[in-house]
Amino acid sequence: MPTYEHPRPSVTVDVVVFGYDGGSHLKLLLIQRGSEPFQGQWALPGGFVEMDEDLEEGALRELEEETGVKDLFVEQLYTFGKPGRDPRGRVISVAHYALVNLSNHPAAASSDASRVEWFSLDDLPELAFDHDQIIELATSRLRAKVRYQPIGFELLPEEFTLGELQALYETVLGVPEFNKRNFRTRILRTGILEEVGRQKNVAHRPATLYRFNEVTYRRLVEQRDSGVLRRALDFEI
Amino acid sequence: MPTYEHPRPSVTVDVVVFGYDGGSHLKLLLIQRGSEPFQGQWALPGGFVEMDEDLEEGALRELEEETGVKDLFVEQLYTFGKPGRDPRGRVISVAHYALVNLSNHPAAASSDASRVEWFSLDDLPELAFDHDQIIELATSRLRAKVRYQPIGFELLPEEFTLGELQALYETVLGVPEFNKRNFRTRILRTGILEEVGRQKNVAHRPATLYRFNEVTYRRLVEQRDSGVLRRALDFEI
DNA sequence: GCAAAAGTGTTGAACGTACACCCATGT
DNA sequence: ACATGGGTGTACGTTCAACACTTTTGC
Numbered sequence: 001m002p003t004y005e006h007p008r009p010s011v012t013v014d015v016v017v018f019g020y021d022g023g024s025h026l027k028l029l030l031i032q033r034g035s036e037p038f039q040g041q042w043a044l045p046g047g048f049v050e051m052d053e054d055l056e057e058g059a060l061r062e063l064e065e066e067t068g069v070k071d072l073f074v075e076q077l078y079t080f081g082k083p084g085r086d087p088r089g090r091v092i093s094v095a096h097y098a099l100v101n102l103s104n105h106p107a108a109a110s111s112d113a114s115r116v117e118w119f120s121l122d123d124l125p126e127l128a129f130d131h132d133q134i135i136e137l138a139t140s141r142l143r144a145k146v147r148y149q150p151i152g153f154e155l156l157p158e159e160f161t162l163g164e165l166q167a168l169y170e171t172v173l174g175v176p177e178f179n180k181r182n183f184r185t186r187i188l189r190t191g192i193l194e195e196v197g198r199q200k201n202v203a204h205r206p207a208t209l210y211r212f213n214e215v216t217y218r219r220l221v222e223q224r225d226s227g228v229l230r231r232a233l234d235f236e237i
Numbered sequence: 238m239p240t241y242e243h244p245r246p247s248v249t250v251d252v253v254v255f256g257y258d259g260g261s262h263l264k265l266l267l268i269q270r271g272s273e274p275f276q277g278q279w280a281l282p283g284g285f286v287e288m289d290e291d292l293e294e295g296a297l298r299e300l301e302e303e304t305g306v307k308d309l310f311v312e313q314l315y316t317f318g319k320p321g322r323d324p325r326g327r328v329i330s331v332a333h334y335a336l337v338n339l340s341n342h343p344a345a346a347s348s349d350a351s352r353v354e355w356f357s358l359d360d361l362p363e364l365a366f367d368h369d370q371i372i373e374l375a376t377s378r379l380r381a382k383v384r385y386q387p388i389g390f391e392l393l394p395e396e397f398t399l400g401e402l403q404a405l406y407e408t409v410l411g412v413p414e415f416n417k418r419n420f421r422t423r424i425l426r427t428g429i430l431e432e433v434g435r436q437k438n439v440a441h442r443p444a445t446l447y448r449f450n451e452v453t454y455r456r457l458v459e460q461r462d463s464g465v466l467r468r469a470l471d472f473e474i
Numbered sequence: 475g476c477a478a479a480a481g482t483g484t485t486g487a488a489c490g491t492a493c494a495c496c497c498a499t500g501t
Numbered sequence: 502a503c504a505t506g507g508g509t510g511t512a513c514g515t516t517c518a519a520c521a522c523t524t525t526t527g528c
Contacts, residue, residue: 007288008245011318011329051244051327055318079316079331081248081292090288092248094316094329163506181509182491204506205498400479419518421481441479442525481524488517497508 009081009090013059014046014131016077016095016138017069018121020155021102022164024171025120028135030127031066032115037087038128042119044135046093059096067116073154074098077138085130093129097138099154146172150192153212159196161207162187192217246318246327250296251283251368253314253332253375254306255358257392258339259401261408262357265372267364268303269352274324275365279356281372283330296333304353310391311335314375322367330366334375336391383409387429390449396433398444399424429454 017029030042045066049058056074064070074096081092102118119125121139124132146152152168166183170176187193194213199206254266267279282303286295293311301307311333318329339355356362358376361369383389389405403420407413424430431450436443 006247006285009248009286009288010243011246011248048243049246049318049329051246052320054320055316055329076315078313079292081286081331083289083291092286092292092331094318161507179490179492180507181493184508186490199499199507201500202506203500203504205508207507398480416517416519417480418482418520423517436480436526438527439479440527441477442481444480476528478526479524480526482522484521485519486517487519488515490515491513492511494511495509497506499505499507501502501504 014044016097027118034114041128043128072100159209251281253334264355271351278365280365309337
């Protein structure tokens with residue numbers, strides 16, 4: 001198969017990995033670069049895409065190679081291609097973001113040459129390339145998306161209480177605290193949560209444990225897409 | 238500046254151009270390919286990105302070269318990179334979508350070798366590559382986005398009536414017809430429309446003409462982002 | 475006068491918001 | 502007993518959704 005003549009940029013895949021451990025801050029997984037350019041500076045996990053792998057596949061491969069983290073939710077974010085964003089020449093980066101619950105995925109085993117660390121999202125070091133811009137976009141996408149798609153569940157353990165879920169939303173959205181009563185009513189009304197038991201050995205009234213019910217969620221989405229729409233338009237203001 | 242050794246895929250930019258002329262169907266701009274592969278088949282405007290241009294810039298350049306259409310709203314959509322999607326080898330396509338009002342941008346001048354045509358979105362020909370998938374994604378993105386961002390105005394002339402705006406929403410969302418009273422109330426309440434006059438010489442009560450007020454819109458967005466949020470979460474169901 | 479599309483008043487149901495209160499458990 | 506977080510009742514205002522109606526133009 002002939003390949004025609006034209007300039008060839010390099011293509012990398014990078015991943016913004018958000019982690020949550022139940023606290024009041026989101027965490028971000030970074031690696032310390034072991035080689036030039038930007039040697040010694042912190043950067044997003046990522047690297048050059050192979051010729052025979054899909055983009056998402058490459059993102060997950062690089063992530064595991066560099067940090068040991070695997071088995072997580074990942075989605076494409078945006079492709080950064082401005083000339084000059086990489087001193088090695090024309091490098092186009094297909095950025096992804098990923099969500100992971102830190103209690104399932106331990107502290108991220110450091111690899112051979114480079115250090116790997118979880119940073120608090122609001123206390124990041126200086127970053128290589130344009131990775132600060134990528135992180136900023138990923139953060140705003142996460143905040144926007146968590147409102148209308150149940151991706152937040154990826155950041156929690158399989159079973160969780162409504163209190164934990166509410167704390168997560170408050171953390172992601174960065175708001176002080178919203179009303180418990182109304183949060184419960186709204187989230188339970190959707191029907192996408194399924195009771196699976198109660199807490200044990202806690203120094204207060206044990207909370208009901210819930211699990212995200214993906215089947216119910218998909219059914220709801222189909223109903224909306226194929227059917228009567230509840231609100232015609234909104235502008236989200 | 239050294240460039241390290243690694244495989245180099247080709248990178249293209251493609252554009253899904255949606256057009257609206259006031260009717261009950263959206264239109265899509267396609268070109269007929271003049272060379273292999275897929276010679277003679279219809280495809281999205283697009284081509285290889287140059288080494289010194291940004292991705293969006295390349296998309297607009299290719300669009301103008303191939304169809305003559307320029308000066309329109311364009312935004313990145315998604316990057317398609319599955320191995321095997323192009324018979325010429327590993328080709329990664331950064332897909333964009335664009336919106337244009339057909340009364341401002343005439344019928345798309347055919348270029349040298351290839352034909353250019355507007356197709357009704359729900360009556361498309363067979364398409365080259367995976368362009369059918371790209372169009373499908375662009376369509377669902379448009380439908381989703383029109384609900385919470387005022388991109389619909391890109392599809393209308395500068396001045397328009399509320400009736401025309403409502404017809405556009407009904408066309409984009411593909412719903413039969415929603416209540417006139419409630420549509421008016423909701424859209425006017427946002428304050429992003431500005432009165433600019435009245436229709437002339439129509440065989441019925443002349444409608445008020447409006448213009449989209451981008452300044453007011455930006456102010457609203459800032460208020461929401463930096464301030465109190467109206468609805469905490471939603472899931473859009 | 476009539477057709478056609480613009481534009482308005484109003485009402486019952488659903489939802490958002492806020493506040494106050496009770497409940498179950500470990501120490 | 503009490504600290505702690507889980508969980509509920511309820512009331513008021515706003516928004517949604519639907520329907521019927523009036524207004525202004527050209528022919």
